[in-house]
Amino acid sequence: MIRRTGAIGTLLALLTALLLTPAAVAADRASPPAKAxxxxxxxxxxxxxxxxxRAIGAACAQVAAGVWYTWDGGHGTTPGATYGKKDPTDPAGEHDPERLGFDCSGLVRYAYAQATGSDILNGDASSQYYTYRTADRFTAAQGLAxxxxxxxxxxxTSWDLHHIAIYLGAGKMVEARQSGTKLMVSDVRLGGDYFGAVRVNTGTVTGPVVRTWGTGVWTKTQPSTxxxxxxxFPGPTTVRVQCQKHAELVTADGYTNDAWSYLPDYRAWVTNIYIQGPAWLDGVPTCD
Known part of the structure; x- marks a missing residue:
């Protein structure tokens, strides 16, 4: 039997719901997500x-599901969990081929693909950090502020970035950390080998975007060998060029050229020999 007080409460709740204005409902839907x-x-x-x-939500859903870290996981033809491989340097990874999951960059790739509907961060930790979709970049010395x-x-290091994670705020990050563990939330590890952070531009990329060729092509701190x-670059890579200049003459792979391009996402230079296109790139300004 329903108590009278319960019936009255139910009736009042129904009346309140019916009297809510469309504006109030819209305001509620537009409110920001609650802080975790x-x-x-x-x-x-x-x-x-x-x-x-959305990227954080996608990564956190995998944490909630208890998904495993697995070496090379998440690097299939499309973003998503895959069975891993045995890491020859890590004894804890012997079961990775049996586990469906992600490694660090596989999780980042999946999270941003879910967020944008496009596979914009396909690659390892280095290629994700140096992405031509960079909106902003921060050094380790700048901390979390x-x-x-x-x-x-x-x-x-600049030439060997071995781990990447997604910042949550409040000194926390979500990551696929290592074999034998599941995806997790961790305190951000500053100091040690923390290299820095990058903000991803998920919109339109501005400025000249070109493609490199060759394998093992080094970028340099100055336009000099x-x-x-x-x-x-392990192989052909899409990069953003800020400007180009005439500097040291280089001969390589049957070509000779003194033009160098500055790549803002790497804060480095590369000889135009290894950029697809003419020796002096069309539409790219001269560096000051």
Whole structure:
């Protein structure tokens, strides 16, 4: 039997629902997502773009599902969990071929593909950090202060970035960390081999975008073959060029050229010999 007080409460609730105005309902739908509690997987600070929030949601759904880390997981023909491979350097990875899951960059790839509907971050940690879809970049010395949820945190060196994770805010990140563990939320590890962070541009890319050719092509800190190495393109890579200039004459692979291009996403130079197109790139301004 329903108590009278319960029946009255139910009637009042129904009347309240019926009297809600369309404007009130719309306002409720437009309200920002609730901040996740400390330790939860979610958006833990304001300021993230809609796409970044969606990427975090996609990654956190995999955490909630108890998905495993698995070496090379998530690097199939399309974004999504795959069976991994045995990492010859990690004894804990012997079961990775039996586990459906992601490695660090596989998770990032999947999260942003779910967020944007396009496979915009297909590649390893280095290619994701150096993506031509860079909106902003932050050094390790800047710490967490300028970061927003959805930024990518990279670990390693400029020429060997071995780990990448998604920042949640409040000093937390979601990551596929290592064999033998499941996807997790962790405290951001500053110091050590923390290299820096990048904010992903999920919209239209501005500026000249070109394609490199060759394998193992090094970018340099200065337009010179003797300058320090920054990063080597493992194969043909799409890059954004800011400007070009005449500098050291280089002969390689049957070509000779003194033109070098500055790549802002790498903060480095590359000889135009290894950029597809004419020796002096069309539509690219001269560096000041």
């Amino acid at each position: 509690a400390d330790g939860d997987c979610g958006v833990l600070a304001p300021g993230a773009s809609t796409a970044a929030e 300028p970061l927003l949820p959805g930024d990518l945190l990279a670990y390693g 003797g300058a320090a190495r920054v990063y080597a």
